[in-house]
Amino acid sequence: MLQLSKFPVKTLKSAPKVSDNRSTSLLLQAWFIRQEMAWVYNYLPLWLKVLRKIENIVRQEMNSLWAQEILMPALWSKEHWETTKRWDSIDVLFHLPASDNKEYALNPTHEDLVTPLMSEFVQSYKDLEFGVYQIQNKFRNEKRAKSGLLRGREFLMKDLYSFHKSEETLLSYYEDVKVAYKKVFDRLGLWSDTYETLASGWDFTTLNSHEYQTILSIGEDEIYICNDCKTAHNKEIVDLVNWFSCSKCNSKNHSVEKACEVGNIFPLMTRFTEAFDMKYTDSDWKTKEVYMWCYGIGISRVMWVIAEYFMDDKGLVWPENIAPATHYIIVMWDNLDKAKDLAKKLESEWKEVIIDDREKVWFGQKASDADLLGIPYRIVISDKTLETGWYELKSRNSEETQIIPL
Ligand SMILES: [Zn+2]
Incomplete structure (x- = not known):
């Protein structure tokens, strides 16, 4: 699993205008x-x-x-x-x-x-x-x-x-x-x-x-x-x-x-x-x-x-079999251990996981970065989701979410 708090590269706030096509700008913006x-x-x-x-x-x-x-x-x-x-x-x-x-x-x-x-x-x-x-x-x-x-x-x-x-x-x-x-x-x-x-x-x-x-x-x-x-x-x-x-x-x-x-x-x-x-x-x-x-x-x-x-208006979109990771777990508050447990479970099913555990980055920014990177599935782990014992799985290609037990 890849933890963004330990990752050296950072996304940019906006897409640099460096070429005559948008995907190159998105690839630069999304590191x-x-x-x-x-x-x-x-x-x-x-x-x-x-x-x-x-x-x-x-x-x-x-x-x-x-x-x-x-x-x-x-x-x-x-x-x-x-x-x-x-x-x-x-x-x-x-x-x-x-x-x-x-x-x-x-x-x-x-x-x-x-x-x-x-x-x-x-x-x-x-x-x-x-x-x-x-x-x-x-x-x-x-x-x-x-x-x-x-x-x-x-x-x-x-x-x-x-x-x-x-x-x-x-x-x-x-x-x-x-x-x-x-x-x-x-x-x-x-x-x-x-x-x-x-x-x-x-x-x-x-x-x-x-x-x-x-x-x-x-x-x-x-x-x-x-x-x-x-x-x-x-x-x-x-x-x-x-x-x-x-x-x-x-x-x-x-x-x-x-x-x-x-x-x-x-x-x-x-x-x-x-x-x-x-x-x-x-x-x-x-x-x-x-x-x-x-x-x-x-x-x-x-x-x-x-x-x-x-690509779409939110950023890159990768087919699942060549995506840099299959799942992007957004961690809110102090729930990194729970996120790691879930990542391990997913990895045992041959999935690849990015954990967004960056500090002082709000949910909205993490969610839009997940979209920008084009990772096929997004999961949110927060106090609220842990309380219910379920987590939400959202696909990059649709607005619908699935509820899955932790
Ligand atoms: Zn012909």
């Missing part, structure tokens, strides 16, 4: 984050709790694909980036001069690392197929970042890379990944407003990439959703000269929504395996190319999207 410099944030204890829970949901679903978790370096040498001719072509690549007269990059993506790394283990068809993923900080040297936490220079990503014997097996794994992604966004409460969206692929393939776009009024993307088959298209691939026509069913009936990209899938095909000479010997003794795709989820971005998506 989830502190800004270090433009577009770079410190994650304080409660934000980190939310982050770890989202990470674990993503981990569980990646593990269900038989993918193995690894961790690659954030720093990588210029020579490797030159192998794929990307040192100069990626405009957001951070270039770092180092003391040994060499140059390094802070990685915005890891294809250039994971391909030579895994090629060491692939000789024959028996060594394929597999997926590896990591949850790692990425860096983009953005000229201007946007919307608070939406597009920063440093952010946390889950990136999965899969390696295949053929295009056919790759496509079947890709269908499995789509199922896993749906589960991830469903468990995060976003699936009903999240669309698998066709977007442009890279120049070496005719295949589309897929983006997972969550509808959000301040989103930076625009998606065209077919009203007949629900296929979504990123604005960048919609032929606006001829107006919209669905790429799947040809319907012209559509709606346009602002959305925020929370995940993506890129068909890499043999772009990187060729560059690093990753090949395998098949059962017919022929040497063949390895096919590869990558699949991303922006962990820190999705966390911000959840904050923005669920």
